[in-house]
Amino acid sequence: xTVAEQFAAHAxxxxxxxxxxxxxxRAAIYVLDSLGVGIAGSSVEGARELLRxxxxxxxxxxxxxxxxxxxxAPAAAFVNAWQMHNQEFDCLHECAVxxxxxxxxxxxxxxxxxxxxxxxxxxIVAVAVGVDIAAGLGLAARxxxxxxxxxxxxxxxxxxxxxxxxxxxxxxxxAAFAWQLAQVSGTMQAxxxxxxxxxxxxxxxxxxxxxxxxxxxxxxxxxxxxxEGPYGxxxxxxxxxxxxxxxxxxxxxxRIGEFSHKPxxxxxAAHGGIEGVMALQAEHGFALDNVDRIEVLAxxxxxxxxxxxxxxxxxxxxxxxxxGYAVAKVLQHGRLDLADFRDDALSDPVTHALAARIETRxxxxxxxxxxxxxxxxxxxxxxxxxxxxxxxxxxxPARPLTRELHLAKFHRCCAFxxxxxxxxxxxxxxxxxxxxxxxxxxxxxxxxxxxxxS
Numbered sequence: 332x333t334v335a336e337q338f339a340a341h342a343x344x345x346x347x348x349x350x351x352x353x354x355x356x357r358a359a360i361y362v363l364d365s366l367g368v369g370i371a372g373s374s375v376e377g378a379r380e381l382l383r384x385x386x387x388x389x390x391x392x393x394x395x396x397x398x399x400x401x402x403x404a405p406a407a408a409f410v411n412a413w414q415m416h417n418q419e420f421d422c423l424h425e426c427a428v429x430x431x432x433x434x435x436x437x438x439x440x441x442x443x444x445x446x447x448x449x450x451x452x453x454x455i456v457a458v459a460v461g462v463d464i465a466a467g468l469g470l471a472a473r474x475x476x477x478x479x480x481x482x483x484x485x486x487x488x489x490x491x492x493x494x495x496x497x498x499x500x501x502x503x504x505x506a507a508f509a510w511q512l513a514q515v516s517g518t519m520q521a522x523x524x525x526x527x528x529x530x531x532x533x534x535x536x537x538x539x540x541x542x543x544x545x546x547x548x549x550x551x552x553x554x555x556x557x558x559e560g561p562y563g564x565x566x567x568x569x570x571x572x573x574x575x576x577x578x579x580x581x582x583x584x585x586r587i588g589e590f591s592h593k594p595x596x597x598x599x600a601a602h603g604g605i606e607g608v609m610a611l612q613a614e615h616g617f618a619l620d621n622v623d624r625i626e627v628l629a630x631x632x633x634x635x636x637x638x639x640x641x642x643x644x645x646x647x648x649x650x651x652x653x654x655g656y657a658v659a660k661v662l663q664h665g666r667l668d669l670a671d672f673r674d675d676a677l678s679d680p681v682t683h684a685l686a687a688r689i690e691t692r693x694x695x696x697x698x699x700x701x702x703x704x705x706x707x708x709x710x711x712x713x714x715x716x717x718x719x720x721x722x723x724x725x726x727x728p729a730r731p732l733t734r735e736l737h738l739a740k741f742h743r744c745c746a747f748x749x750x751x752x753x754x755x756x757x758x759x760x761x762x763x764x765x766x767x768x769x770x771x772x773x774x775x776x777x778x779x780x781x782x783x784x785s
Contacts, residue, residue, distance in 0.1 A: 367744035372414030373397030397748035411437035412537035416530035427469025434485035435461035451770030461492030473571035475699035482517030486536030509553035510543035525649025592726035603705025630696035638691035655686035750782020
């Protein structure tokens, strides 16, 4: 069997009864978290212009989260995926380095609205199998990033989730994977420059997933070795890879259970530095003026992703991927908030002065995808050195986020909807998703995430 055949069989043949109770629960948790983050993303700079362009891509049929408007299903998947990742606040599989939900959930919900009558239990299964495939592709990689993996791998997970909900059979889903390979994209140049195009790349692949599912019905002979071929996805986009353990885990290890929340709205790679400074502030109570410099010692991937210097003029996208900026805001305010990446906060001279005294250094870890351990040293002007370290970052499955913090994040995100939600919508969403497997039609969810006024 080809890899596409094995992935398709997993996506189509899995049943709700096959999922352990904990997997169902984790899927629901990340559905809520993802919807909240996507709602908040509706008010990020550029949202109005992007929606204006996407509104010309077909007849309205699907919801835009945190907005009153509706779009064609592929266009809605595009905008919602962009909204989910445009603040670096969405969950991820750390070992795979894949933000799978950012493409899987927007594509799945757009497909569900297109089909109608999709139950919460069906959505849970679609999310679970889509995440398995997206994260599995990241786990198969044996080299560092060549392309923007959250976009490229995430798109194949979106195909699996949407294809299942749209009623594709295994043969059609194999064809949809082939169509996705023809469209897959995502360059790390946008990450290197901190360009706002970075989250748009996830959006492109989410939109492509809906298109791939529609094109799969055509009488075209599909590419067969989509993933493992000499010019297939893994050889071209990842280079070195090993799929054996990933394929052997299908139906046994549910990757959604391995996901991490993001407790802070910044690149996950910066979370060790953020938590370390917060912990040392809480323990020692040092004043901002007493700080001489800060060092963050972390794996090479951390240096590559967020070890950049903060320029005098910065964009929100760049700042979210800058350890110095994030840690400086924590030093100033004792926390990191969505508002710290908007408007005048980006040009605050105090933030910029502090960021110049924060350095990220490599610990020489040989794992190209490692995000931990991380260590933080705060050097005070009196010569005192305060130290903190973690083997696992906060909100990793080994250190899960509490329900209280999970819900606080969700409600804070809802407050940033561009078009206000109904007053009781956030509470109703929590209640509904707590019992997601009992929801008869997930359009009840999408109705609640829609804005009620412009």
